[in-house]
Amino acid sequence: MLPPPAVALFNALKSSLGSSQATRELKWLAQAARTSAKATSLDDMLARRLSGEPLQYIIGSQPFGPLNLLVRPPVLIPRPETEHWVVSLADALSPTAQNPYKLLDLGTGTGCIPLLLCHLWRRGSLRAHAIDISLDAIELAKENASLCKIPQEVDPLNPRNTFNVIRANMLSPTLLRDHLLDPPYDLITSNPPYISWSEYLNLPESVVHHEDPKALFGGPSGLEFYHAIARLVRVPGFVNPGGVIALEVGHEQANLVQEIMQDAAAIKRTEIWLDPWGKQRTVVAYM
Numbered sequence: 508m509l510p511p512p513a514v515a516l517f518n519a520l521k522s523s524l525g526s527s528q529a530t531r532e533l534k535w536l537a538q539a540a541r542t543s544a545k546a547t548s549l550d551d552m553l554a555r556r557l558s559g560e561p562l563q564y565i566i567g568s569q570p571f572g573p574l575n576l577l578v579r580p581p582v583l584i585p586r587p588e589t590e591h592w593v594v595s596l597a598d599a600l601s602p603t604a605q606n607p608y609k610l611l612d613l614g615t616g617t618g619c620i621p622l623l624l625c626h627l628w629r630r631g632s633l634r635a636h637a638i639d640i641s642l643d644a645i646e647l648a649k650e651n652a653s654l655c656k657i658p659q660e661v662d663p664l665n666p667r668n669t670f671n672v673i674r675a676n677m678l679s680p681t682l683l684r685d686h687l688l689d690p691p692y693d694l695i696t697s698n699p700p701y702i703s704w705s706e707y708l709n710l711p712e713s714v715v716h717h718e719d720p721k722a723l724f725g726g727p728s729g730l731e732f733y734h735a736i737a738r739l740v741r742v743p744g745f746v747n748p749g750g751v752i753a754l755e756v757g758h759e760q761a762n763l764v765q766e767i768m769q770d771a772a773a774i775k776r777t778e779i780w781l782d783p784w785g786k787q788r789t790v791v792a793y794m
């Protein structure tokens with residue numbers, strides 16, 4: 508039985524989300540309220556949800572493949588379409604402990620992409636490095652790595668997959684000269700900010716009001732970060748021969764990003780992968 512204030516809030520939630528979605532969310536929120544370390548009340552959680560805050564920020568976690576990652580504002584909540592291509596990438600490539608991959612994830616957010624690869628690939632087959640410009644993201648990605656029991660350092664006596672993250676600006680013209688990165692890499696992954704100015708105006712309020720604009724804006728055309736990634740990849744010795752670059756793309760960007768990547772020297776071929784809803788979601792380039 509819900510106490511009267513929660514009943515009123517739940518009825519309001521039903522009007523806004525529909526009965527079955529509101530009932531599902533009530534169940535998750537009630538469970539989160541019971542287990543919350545911060546002793547947050549169900550009333551508070553329902554009120555936050557009614558104000559349009561994303562459910563994942565209120566609960567504090569989001570499943571990503573077999574992982575359950577911590578999420579909190581303003582770091583971007585990992586999306587199911589990202590999970591889908593990362594699992595496909597994990598199936599398509601098979602690094603081994605004898606030939607481990609060195610990965611660079613650009614704009615890591617919660618750390619979801621490299622942490623899932625660390626979890627799915629064989630022990631000792633992946634050394635994942637990540638950058639982000641946001642200190643909130645870096646702190647959260649480190650917490651997620653500890654939660655997933657992914658160590659930072661390679662231990663020659665106990666080979667494990669490793670993950671570390673630093674603060675760096677992928678648009679900076681001095682990124683390579685600053686010696687923050689350590690190429691060559693075998694795999695580059697990124698779900699960069701790709702929303703254009705015009706698309707931003709049509710985003711749902713729950714995104715605009717709660718998620719970091721830095722995680723969303725990809726410049727006026729939405730393509731600024733892909734051009735920056737292509738410039739990096741073009742630098743001789745940045746990606747090893749046989750290396751792979753996997754980039755998530757936004758609405759109607761796949762062909763444009765494919766062209767941008769094909770212009771980068773040494774790319775042998777590119778593919779476009781679809782998401783579970785049939786949308787062109789990932790451009791994969793092979794060196």
Ligand SMILES: C[S@@+](CC[C@H](N)C(=O)[O-])C[C@H]1O[C@@H](n2cnc3c(N)ncnc32)[C@H](O)[C@@H]1O
Nearest residue numbers: 585614615616639640641676677698700721722
């Ligand atoms: C779309 S989010 C993706 C986050 C995460 N990879 C995911 O898939 O959920 C883009 C990320 O890029 C970061 N970012 C934005 N501008 C950046 C820059 N100039 N250099 C490095 N990271 C940046 C944001 O802070 C954000 O975490």
